[in-house]
Amino acid sequence: MSNDPYHAGTADELPSIEEQLVAYLDGELDDESSRSLEQRLATDSTLRLQLGRLERTWDLLDQLGRAEVGETFTRTTIEMVALAAEQEQRQEEAERPIRRRRRLLGAAAGILASSAAGFVLVWALWPNPNRQLLEDLPVLESLDEYQQIDGIEFLELLHERGVFAGEGDHDGV
């Protein structure tokens, strides 16, 4: 490229002084770095030259000018957007019954699920009077015989002596 000492390396490996100069011109350098750079610029004419070139070529970009946009552009753009708005509205209206159905189905599913959960909960927790009867059934079937015995200790004595051997084992009896 050139023998510029600030241009060491390839174009892809610009030293940081290049970045500092550009950032300085753009007002993006912090105060401390700006002061440090200004001190260098004060004593380094090559650096000042480089800064000047950067500034002048940046100013040249004003030659590009700013676009003037005609009414046709404005009108056609607004028409495009109006068309998009209409399409959006039509799509929304088309989807409304589908969304309503989904909401109703969702609500129905929710009610069903809640009911099922409630049923299961009540069934699990509510005391079942029949349960106790079922447990006591063996005793009830032989109630007449048991009423002839005074106490449980006599039954336990008969059981120890093997009187009930061979009969089914009734828990709790």
Next chain:
Amino acid sequence: MLEVRDDNAAAFEELMLRYQGRVVTVLEHATGNRDLAEDLAQDVFLRMYRARKRYVPGAKFSTWLYTIANNVALNALRSRARRREVTLEGRESGPLGVRPLEAMIAASSGQIPARAADKAEARDVVQMAIQSLNERQRMAVLLSKFEGMSYAEIAESMGLSVQAIKSLLSRARNNLKEVLEPYLDRGQPPASEVGLRPAENEADSIRSEADRD
């Protein structure tokens, strides 16, 4: 923009009128093609409208708008580059081949007329210099120059870090300097109303400044 978000059509039109020239300017210089720039600008405003519900209050509108513009421009430039790959080889981007910078420097130093360059020629030279940059460098330069955006705003619009933007702009501006220096040194500046000093006096002042030290 908040009113546009709430489907206020008049607000959208006002916003568009305020920004359409600026968006077309950036896109024209990014693509080098006015007609394409207008098409892309319409795409930008359409996307802006479609994305209006996602606009976050408090975010700077221009940064958001140019995020969309940057995406639209880069997509267009890349698909244009892909189409050109069919007939030309070895080009990553830009119309000047594998080494656009060197081509531009040669063009600038050899072809610029010695006589005073009129405004149209100056504009052409600068436009070619801009086109010699790659897409990201070009967009960063345009957002900085024409929109006055800060590095942080450009970074947000382009989806890059601030340091990446700093490097990008540094390379871009140094590339522009190399391309346009021969023009500055040899040709007359454009018409005086743009405020440039005459190139011959400028060249002399540069030489005498260097001699002094």
